[in-house]
Amino acid sequence: MTKIEKIVLSYSGGLDTSIILKWLQETYGCEVVAFTADLGQGEELEPARTKAEMSGVKDIRIVDLREEFVRDFVFPMLRANALYEGQYLLGSSIARPLIAKHLVGIAREVGADAVAHGATGKGNDQVRFELAVNALDPSLKVIAPWRQWNIRSRMQLLEYAEKHHIPVPSDKRGEAPFSIDANLLHTSTEGKILENPAEVAPDHVYQRTVDPPDAPDTPEIITIGFERGDPVSVNGKAMTPAALLTELNGLGGRHGIGRLDLVENRFIGMKSRGIYETPGGTILLAAHRGIESITLDRAAAHLKDEIMPRYAELIYNGFWFAPEREMLQALIDQSQAFVSGDVTLRLYKGSASVISRTSPCSLYSADLVTFEESAIAYDHHDAEGFIRLNGLRLRNWAARNGR
Secondary structure, rough: OOOOOOEEEEOOOOOHHHHHHHHHHHHHEEEEEEEEOOOOOOOOOOOHHHHHHOOOOOOOOEEHHHHHHHHHHHHHHHHOOOOEOEOOOOOOOOOOHHHHHHHHHHHHOOOOOOOEEEOOOOOOOOHHHHHHHHOOOOOOEEEEEOOOOOOOHHHHHHHHHHHHOOOOOOOOOOOOOOOEOOOOOOOOEEEEEEEEEOOOHHHHOOOOOOOOHHHOOOOEEEEEEEEEEEEEEEOOOEHHHHHHHHHHHHHHHOOOOOOEEEEOOOOOOOOEEEEEOHHHHHHHHHHHHHHHHHOOHHHHHHHHHHHHHHHHHHHHHHHOHHHHHHHHHHHHHOOOOOEEEEEEEEEOOOOEEEEEEEOOOOOOHHHHHHOOOOOOOOOHHHHHHHHHHHHHHHHHHHHHHOO
């Protein structure tokens, strides 16, 4: 085993990372720095500090990353209208590069030669964390306890906790709980009954959204303001990125918006079923496409739609810091120069529907498209030549095939 002098651990304070913390101390016999990222997961994070102190950790970092998360990771992704496999808004995927960025930053600050994470050997997160570290500081060793230790069952995990006097909450002692990830953009739930895609997800799985039939019977109308592709206001009130997403999460959750029951293809080769809730992100996706509809040139909009699946797949697979993602981001960001204006949506029983859009940069011309007399000269006869030239190859093709 390579000699390690100091490790920075991505530490949530939950059962798994509390056990990992003790295991790292025992296995490597070195100082462990505990880093907890506040991404708006909605939990009290100070108990994580207390647990780390109980394990003898001297250096504990709880860092509020909510604004950075939304501003520098969520919003750039939303500029692309990114959806993995056409549905998933990438709530877990987009958080991992930010956590890895700060893991590396703290490691450099404290002179650590390794970082560690609690992702399992079956999931995507191990890949995302480690590819990000590879890109940011390849000199750092990455420790993945779930791939190294001999703990192979939940019973062994609990036995290890008991042996080392690690507190085990009562709700963790019985049947394995759902696996839950949460941040300002979403919540995801996996495991237990959800591992059978034929089973209907129970109501208690959902945490941020009401069941759409139980949502208010009266629609709610909201307006989101955009500047250069990013949302900046709700109902005329300017907000910081994190505050804006928090506001939309509340509105969307109340109206049952953003639920997704998905069987997805993990990067490592297996299918998994998860329940996602992304209320604010779902509203923003609809609104962003609404403002783009009047501000983007047709070819630019279609090109964005063509590259979006590739861009989303890069994020899902952990390549946020890869050159190809940065190249695509530059293209996407260039397209947003005139994506500014206001979009009004109707929130109602699980849907966020665009009902109006305005922009000082609009390409929409009522004079051009009107069925009435137009103030702009448009010769209808021009369409005849346009159609004839576009039909030339089809006539040629039909003639060859005897049509």
